[in-house]
Amino acid sequence: MSEENDLQYEIERLKSRLGDMESQDAQAHPPAPSFSAPPPPPAYDRPVSDVRIESAYRTTEKTTVTSDKEPGAAPESPFGPIGMDIGTSNIVLAQNKGNSIHIVKQVNAFFTIPQSRFTKSILNKNEVTFIEFDKQYYIIGYSAENFANMFNNNTRRPMERGFLSSKENEGIILMQSIIKTVVQKPKKFGEILCYSVPGDPVGATVMSIGHQSILKMFFESLGFTPVPINEGLAVVMSELADSNFTGIGISMGGGMCNVCLSYLSVPVITYSIQKGGDYIDEMVSRDVKESATKIKVIKEEALDLSVLPVNKVEMSLHIYYMDLINSLVQSLQQVISSSDKVPKITAPIPIVLSGGTSMPKGLRERLEKALSAMRMPVEISEIRMAKDPLNATSKGALVMAMSEER
Numbered sequence: 315m316s317e318e319n320d321l322q323y324e325i326e327r328l329k330s331r332l333g334d335m336e337s338q339d340a341q342a343h344p345p346a347p348s349f350s351a352p353p354p355p356p357a358y359d360r361p362v363s364d365v366r367i368e369s370a371y372r373t374t375e376k377t378t379v380t381s382d383k384e385p386g387a388a389p390e391s392p393f394g395p396i397g398m399d400i401g402t403s404n405i406v407l408a409q410n411k412g413n414s415i416h417i418v419k420q421v422n423a424f425f426t427i428p429q430s431r432f433t434k435s436i437l438n439k440n441e442v443t444f445i446e447f448d449k450q451y452y453i454i455g456y457s458a459e460n461f462a463n464m465f466n467n468n469t470r471r472p473m474e475r476g477f478l479s480s481k482e483n484e485g486i487i488l489m490q491s492i493i494k495t496v497v498q499k500p501k502k503f504g505e506i507l508c509y510s511v512p513g514d515p516v517g518a519t520v521m522s523i524g525h526q527s528i529l530k531m532f533f534e535s536l537g538f539t540p541v542p543i544n545e546g547l548a549v550v551m552s553e554l555a556d557s558n559f560t561g562i563g564i565s566m567g568g569g570m571c572n573v574c575l576s577y578l579s580v581p582v583i584t585y586s587i588q589k590g591g592d593y594i595d596e597m598v599s600r601d602v603k604e605s606a607t608k609i610k611v612i613k614e615e616a617l618d619l620s621v622l623p624v625n626k627v628e629m630s631l632h633i634y635y636m637d638l639i640n641s642l643v644q645s646l647q648q649v650i651s652s653s654d655k656v657p658k659i660t661a662p663i664p665i666v667l668s669g670g671t672s673m674p675k676g677l678r679e680r681l682e683k684a685l686s687a688m689r690m691p692v693e694i695s696e697i698r699m700a701k702d703p704l705n706a707t708s709k710g711a712l713v714m715a716m717s718e719e720r
Contacts, residue, residue, distance in 0.1 A: 369716060370713045370714070370716035370717040371555060371713075373410055373415065373709075373712065373713050373716055374551070374552060374553075374555040374709075374713055375555070376410075376413065376414055376415050377413075377414050377415070378408075378414065378415045378416075378417050378702045378705050378709060379414045379415070379416050379417065380417040380419065380702075380704075380705060381416075381417070381418055381419070382418075382419050382420075382456060383418055383419060383420040383455060383456065383495055383496055385441045385442060385443050385455070385456065385457050386441030386443070389494060389495055389496055389497050389498045390407060390409065390418060390496065390497050390498070391497075391498050391499060391500065391501055392407075392409055392497065392500050392501065392505060393500070393501040393502065393505075394409065394410060394505065394719075395410070395505065395506040395507070395508070395712065395715035395716045395718070395719050396408060396409050396497070396500075396505070396506075396507050396508075396712060396715060397507075397508050397509075397548075397708050397709065397710065397711030397712030397713070397714065397715050398493075398496075398497070398507060398508070398509040398510065398708060398711060399509075399510045399545075399548070399705075399707040399708035399711060400422075400473075400493075400509050400510050400511070400529060401422060401473075401510070401567050401568060401569070401707070402422060402471060402473045402474065402475065402476055402567055402568040402569030402570070402590070402592065403421070403422055403423075403471075403567060403568030403569070403591065403592070403670060404419055404420065404421055404422055404568075404670075404704075405419070405420045405421075405422050405492055405493055405496055406418070406419050406420075406704075406705060406707070406708040407419075407496045407497055407708065408705065408708035408709050408711065408712040409712070410712060410716065415705075415709055415712060417705050417708060417709075418496055419704075419705075420455045420456070420492060420495055420496045421455050421456050421458065421459055421469075422471060422472065422473060422489075422492055423454070423455070423458045423459060423462075423469035423470065423471050424452045424453060424454045424458045424469065424470055424471070424472065424488050424492075425452075425453045425457075425458040425459075425461045425462050425465075425467075425469050425470065426450045426451065426452055426453070426470075427450065427451050427453065427461070428450065428451075429446065429449050429450055429451055433451065434446075434451070437451065437453075442457045443455050443456075443457045443495055444457065445487075445488075445491050447484055447487060447488075448484070452484070452488060452491075454488065454491055454492050454495065455492060455495055459607075462607050463607060466605060466608075467605065467607070468605055468606050468607050469607065470482065472484070472485040472486070472488040472489040472492065473485070473489065473569060474569060474592075475515075475569040475570055475588040475590075475592070476512040476515075476525075476567070476569040476570040476572070476586060476588065476590075477512065477520060477522070477525045477569075478524075478525055478528065486528060490532055493532070497536070498536070499536050499537045500536075500537055500538060503537045504537070504538070504539050505537070505538055505539065506538070506539050506541060506715045506716075506718050506719050507533050507538035507539065507540050507541070507715065508540075508541045508542075508543050508711040508712065508714045508715035508718065509529055509533065509540060509541070509542060509543070509711060510542075510543055510544075510545040510548050510707050510708075510711055511525065511526045511529070511542045511543070511544060511545065512525070512544075512545055512569075512570060512572055512586050513544055513545070513546060513572050513573065513574070513584040513585040513586040514584075514585060514586065515570065515585070515586045515587065515588045516585050516586070516587055516645055516648075516649060518588060526542050529542075530542065541714065541715065541718050543710070543711050543714050544572070544574050544581050544584045545565045545567075545572035545574075545586075545707055546562075546563040546564060546565055546572040546573050546574025546576075546581075546584055547563060547574040547576055547579075547581045547584065547710070548563070548565070548706070548707045548708075548709075548710030548711045548714065549563030549564065549565050549572075549574070549666055549668045549700065549706050549707060549710055550562075550563035550574055550576040550579070550666070550710065551579065551710035551711075551713045551714055552668075552700065552706040552707070552709040552710030552713060553666040553668070553700050553701065553706060553710070554576070554664065554666060557663065557664055558578055558579075559576055559578060559579035560576060560577050560578055560659070560663055561575075561576060561663045561664040561665065561666065562574065562575050562576070562646075562663065562664070562665045562666070562694075563576065563665075563666055563668070563710075564642070564665060564666070564667050564668070564669075564672075565668050565669045565706070565707055566590060566591075566638075566642075566667060566668070566669035566670070566671035566672040567590050567591065567669045567670065567671060568590050568591040568592045568670065568671065569588070569590050569591075569592055570586045570587060570588045570589065570590045571586060571587050571589065571590055571638070571642050571669075571671070572584075572585075572586045573585055573586065573587075573642075573645070573646065573649075575650060575656070575692075577657045577659065582653075582655050582656060582657060583649060583650060583653050583655060583656070585645070585649055587641055587642060587645050589637075589638050589641055589642075590638070590669075590671050591610070591613070591670055591671040592606075593634070593638065594609075594613065594631065594634045594635060594638060594671070595607075595609045595610045595613065597630070597634045598613075598627065598630040598631055598634060601626075601630040602626050602627050602630055604627070609627070609631075612627055612631070613631055613674070614670070614673070617631055617635075617674040617675075618674065618675045618676060619632065619635060619674050619675060619676030619677050619680055620675050620676030620679065621676070635674070635677070635680075636680070638671070639677070639680055639681050639684050640684060642681070643681065643684045643685050643688055644688075646685070646688070646690070647688045647689070647690060647691075650690065650691050650692060651690075651691045656691060656692065659692060661693075661695075662692075662693040662694055662695035663692060663693070663694065663695060664694070664695050664696050664697070664698060665685075665694055665696070665697045665698070666697075666698055666699070666700055666706075667681070667697065667698070667699050667700065667703065668699075668700035668703045668704075668706035668707065669703060669704070669706075669707070670703070670704055672699065672700075672703055673703055673704075678697055678698070678699055681697060682697045685697070
């Protein structure tokens with residue numbers, strides 16, 4: 315089936331889901347639209363697919379248990395549907411286990427060193443994660459960050475600004491190798507794996523379809539049935555069950571910010587801007603003459619946007635964070651205003667923020683202030699943070715995977 319046919323099938327499937335949900339919502343609330351989810355009928359009266367969707371719905375309320383991928387630890391061989399956040403900075407796996415969602419995280423980065431037998435022996439002895447390629451050792455994941463910090467240098471990434479990097483010839487091989495440190499073949503062939511994909515960037519010629527197709531073929535080779543989900547929609551699926559999955563999900567990641575305006579779980583508008591945490595790190599690094607890796611650590615551990623900066627690093631971080639916020643708010647106003655797809659939503663809708671770049675204290679308030687100065691085509695009820703900002707995308711992908719299970 316061609317990509318165009320795949321897209322047409324996905325559109326028709328979403329239209330069908332929208333019709334079902336609107337009908338159900340109208341029966342439960344005839345006077346006016348509401349964000350309250352109608353009570354589900356007893357499980358024994360519903361088809362198996364409805365029971366699974368209800369199970370996915372309940373998953374949104376579960377807490378997450380997070381662990382970093384330890385060097386030398388075996389990858390997961392999952393049983394049941396899984397969700398994956400394929401981010402520029404991190405690869406995150408989410409699995410439904412009992413009363414919680416189990417998260418395993420790996421850094422999406424590598425660091426190269428010269429090849430020698432002695433070095434290989436030392437790396438193996440110390441359980442450093444690496445692959446051999448083109449007469450070099452490519453240290454990957456958390457091990458790469460450790461090496462970069464020891465050498466006061468920057469890691470490299472197989473992805474750049476949300477997509478597989480055109481600068482790295484080995485990008486696809488390295489990307490696959492990093493993913494395989496987290497997950498291997500499922501216990502049951504054909505298990506659903508829902509993976510995040512970026513929206514097409516505003517004002518750029520690059521499109522997400524090639525990136526999406528490469529990941530799809532790789533996951534199929536492992537024995538999964540891959541299902542893509544827009545990254546912003548994954549945030550909606552994770553965080554907006556209380557508003558019937560209606561609202562705006564924003565994932566502020568390392569490579570880009572992904573945005574999705576969703577109506578009853580249907581992605582009405584999706585796009586991205588190619589500015590994120592990496593952009594801030596790179597620009598501050600140029601200003602203050604420190605490595606981007608060091609700037610990233612300062613940003614993640616000490617930055618507070620609610621107070622005045624006290625040194626040149628903080629000053630530069632404030633400047634480029636405001637640049638990112640202004641770019642994001644302007645894109646929201648322009649893209650939504652210029653679209654003819656926006657449904658007539660009579661009630662105000664929420665915005666939910668997620669991703670590592672959204673984490674500094676004071677960011678939500680600064681974004682709220684910038685947005686209040688804009689004339690928006692839809693009324694916003696609130697701007698809130700995701701319950702678990704670093705893992706909202708993988709959790710939302712898991713929710714979608716569970717609803718797609720056959």
